[in-house]
Amino acid sequence: MQDASAIPMSSEVTPASADSNGPADAESVVSTHVLVPIEEVHKLRELARRTRIHQSEYLREAVDDLLAKYGKLANGGDL
DSSP states (O other): OOOTTOOOSOOOOOEEOOOTTSOSSOOOEEOOOOOOOHHHHHHHHHHHHHHTOOHHHHHHHHHHHHHHHHHHHGGGSOO
16 A cells, blocks of 8 residues: 555645545545555455445545544544
C-alpha cells in the first residue's frame, strides 16, 4: 500500500461532480487515487455486486470509520 504521507505531484484539488455513485446531497466531493491490493479489490467488487451497494459507498464509509476512530484517539478529541 502507498504511504499516507506521500505528497501528490500536484497540489491542485479538483472537485468532482456528484454522480449516481456519489453522495445524493449537494456537498462538495473530490476524486482521489489509492493503491489497493488486488485481492481486496476482488473482495470489494464481489461485496458490491452481492449487496448492490456501490464500492464508492463502502469506501466512504471506511474513511468515515477511520476518521472517527483516530479522531477519538487524537488528544482526546477531534483530529
